[in-house]
Amino acid sequence: MCEGRGHARGEVGLAAIDTCHPHLILCQISDSQSYINTLTKINVFxxxxxxxxxxxCEGSQPTKLYTLLRDTYTSIGLTTVHRRHFNETIGLQQxxxxxxxxxxxxxxxxxxxFYALSAAAALLxxxxFIENKIFAPKSLKVEYQGSHNTTIIGE
Incomplete structure (x- = not known):
């Protein structure tokens, strides 16, 4: 997952992979300050x-999205990697x-x-390198999903 900075804040890129079934899903969401669409998509994944x-989470003040993820998903591991691995050019090549x-x-x-490709690059x-899973050429179903067709009930 990655998020835009500055004027692009609220633009969130997600990539999810099911390693048991060769399926990679990319998603890019323009979200509000509550990140409700991002959280809903994470719940779906x-x-x-x-x-x-x-x-x-660097520096004295972690991002609002990081704090929200940490507080909402206590049973999900949050792993940080160097920002350089979130590269849209490499993501498209992969x-x-x-x-x-x-x-x-x-x-x-x-x-x-841009952000969905960046998230895909880091995920792959x-x-x-960490999970020791390499995907053969032309071996994954790759799908793009938006945040449409989602219903949020209550908060």
């Missing part, structure tokens, strides 16, 4: 771990490399999704 840039031919049209959809690198 039901992750065991969240990979975040170290800049989320997607072109691992995406099954049948799903190659997703490349057109995600080309402009983490999967390879």
């Amino acid at each position: 039901n992750p065991v771990e969240l990979i975040l840039p170290n800049t989320f 997607i072109k490399h691992v995406c099954e031919q049948e799903y190659a049209s997703v490349e057109v959809l995600v080309t402009s999704k 690198k983490y999967s390879e």
Whole structure:
């Protein structure tokens, strides 16, 4: 997961992978200050771990999103990695490399999704170097999902 900074704050990129079934989902959300759409999407993904840039919690003041994630998802591991691993160019290259031919049209959809691609780059690198899982070329179903078709009831 990564978030825009400055004027792009509230723009959140997510990437989720099911390592048991070769499926990578990318998502980019323009969210409010409460991050309700991001939290809802995380609930849908039901992750065991969240990979975040170290800049989320560096310094004296962690980001609002980091604090919200830490306080909301106490049973999910929050792992920070260096910000340099969140690189949209590498993310697009990796997607072109691992995406099954049948799903190659997703490349057109995600080309402009800077934060989703950045999150994918960090996730795939983490999967390879920390979890020792390498995906063969053209072996993953890659899908882009927006935050539409979501209903939020109560808070």
